Amino acid sequence: MWLNNVLSESEEVSNKSRQAKQKRKIIRALSKSNVPLTIPELQKQVRISTPTTIKLINELITDLLVLEEGKKETENGRRPTLYTLNIDKFHAIGVEILFKRISIAVVRLDQKVILEKQDINFRLENTPECLETVISFIQETLKECQIGKEHILGIGIGLTGRVNTLTGESYNFFNFREEPLAQYLTKRLKKQIFIDNDTHVMGLSEQVLGQAKEAKNALVLNVSRGLGMTIIAHKKIVTGGMGFAGEFGHMQMSNSEKLCICGKRGCLGMEVSGYALEENFKSDISGGGISLASNNKELEGIRYDDIIEAANEGDGLSINLLQQMGEKLGMALGNIVNLLNPELIIIGGKFAQAGYMFTDSIKTGMNKTALTIPLRYLTIKTSQLGRETGYIGASAMVFKQHDLI
Numbered sequence: 001m002w003l004n005n006v007l008s009e010s011e012e013v014s015n016k017s018r019q020a021k022q023k024r025k026i027i028r029a030l031s032k033s034n035v036p037l038t039i040p041e042l043q044k045q046v047r048i049s050t051p052t053t054i055k056l057i058n059e060l061i062t063d064l065l066v067l068e069e070g071k072k073e074t075e076n077g078r079r080p081t082l083y084t085l086n087i088d089k090f091h092a093i094g095v096e097i098l099f100k101r102i103s104i105a106v107v108r109l110d111q112k113v114i115l116e117k118q119d120i121n122f123r124l125e126n127t128p129e130c131l132e133t134v135i136s137f138i139q140e141t142l143k144e145c146q147i148g149k150e151h152i153l154g155i156g157i158g159l160t161g162r163v164n165t166l167t168g169e170s171y172n173f174f175n176f177r178e179e180p181l182a183q184y185l186t187k188r189l190k191k192q193i194f195i196d197n198d199t200h201v202m203g204l205s206e207q208v209l210g211q212a213k214e215a216k217n218a219l220v221l222n223v224s225r226g227l228g229m230t231i232i233a234h235k236k237i238v239t240g241g242m243g244f245a246g247e248f249g250h251m252q253m254s255n256s257e258k259l260c261i262c263g264k265r266g267c268l269g270m271e272v273s274g275y276a277l278e279e280n281f282k283s284d285i286s287g288g289g290i291s292l293a294s295n296n297k298e299l300e301g302i303r304y305d306d307i308i309e310a311a312n313e314g315d316g317l318s319i320n321l322l323q324q325m326g327e328k329l330g331m332a333l334g335n336i337v338n339l340l341n342p343e344l345i346i347i348g349g350k351f352a353q354a355g356y357m358f359t360d361s362i363k364t365g366m367n368k369t370a371l372t373i374p375l376r377y378l379t380i381k382t383s384q385l386g387r388e389t390g391y392i393g394a395s396a397m398v399f400k401q402h403d404l405i
């Protein structure tokens with residue numbers, strides 16, 4: 001009798017877990033479909049019997065996770081009911097932490113932003129106090145958004161510096177605890193936390209919202225103060241064993257003798273980056289060059305965004321520097337094109353604002369190193385996404401982890 005009880009109980013438990021798994025399958029199928037689905041259409045995807053599918057759909061409707069959405073017109077006159085996900089019950093929080101700015105948004109599954117706080121002044125420091133500031137900032141937003149906690153699936157964080165996506169460890173910032181940062185934050189915020197570096201988050205936004213939506217094999221470059229890359233292979237972001245894949249800025253593709261922050265010389269990021277643009281600009285001006293960007297401004301205070309802006313206004317010196325940099329980047333990228341044969345390269349980050357001026361010189365550089373056939377197959381675009389890239393990509397990390405997008 002005792003054994004019977006145990007057996008029937010475990011059967012009940014296993015039934016429950018099987019049904020929960022089947023419900024997840026239904027939710028994922030509805031989430032990934034662009035149109036509402038009928039029971040037979042759902043069944044084709046989730047491979048569950050008709051009575052079970054109907055039973056589970058009804059339970060999901062009771063839980064307000066699924067909605068009926070009218071009837072489908074068919075040729076034989078039958079009009080089966082259509083079902084869709086109640087997206088108002090599926091949200092994620094996206095946080096972008098950069099050196100001087102922090103942004104946060106509550107994002108619905110369809111990428112609609114429910115609440116956002118963009119570019120809040122902030123100073124990223126590797127201290128417990130700074131981590132507490134981040135935690136309070138997220139807690140405040142959780143309170144303000146007025147969405148039931150059960151309808152927030154998790155929090156995605158894009159953090160500058162090196163991050164191990166798989167373990168949730170951060171190596172440059174908030175690394176003073178024994179346990180991985182994601183694990184610690186999950187305990188503190190009582191929500192599942194996913195962490196990746198800002199460049200991978202940018203790549204994910206291009207995949208979810210931007211021009212890499214349909215791309216199978218693509219490279220998304222983050223050319224801002226530094227230089228990084230997201231590799232998309234067969235529609236998946238390549239993380240590598242520890243999440244470090246895409247450290248393009250530290251590849252030895254330059255003759256530069258300048259010492260990089262990684263401790264080595266010859267890193268591409270010392271030649272192609274916002275930092276390098278500022279250095280080159282200062283050297284040209286000190287050598288007698290004249291530029292719109294240095295009018296009425298102290299040389300030390302000129303940032304690479306000012307130089308890009310001046311180039312867009314037709315400043316010869318700035319255009320020259322950007323084109324030289326573009327050509328160097330193109331020559332380095334040509335090697336990656338030969339290695340990975342992508343169909344698309346997206347130039348993201350601040351340098352995207354230089355548009356054709358930058359991409360044309362990248363193409364010139366690539367012609368020198370890439371093989372003709374993969375080059376013919378390739379398109380180069382500049383990112384069209386705005387500042388929302390960071391937090392949208394960070395929130396998308398949560399939906400991706402739950403296999404909803």
Ligand SMILES: [Zn+2]
Nearest residue numbers: 250260262267
């Ligand atoms: Zn380096």
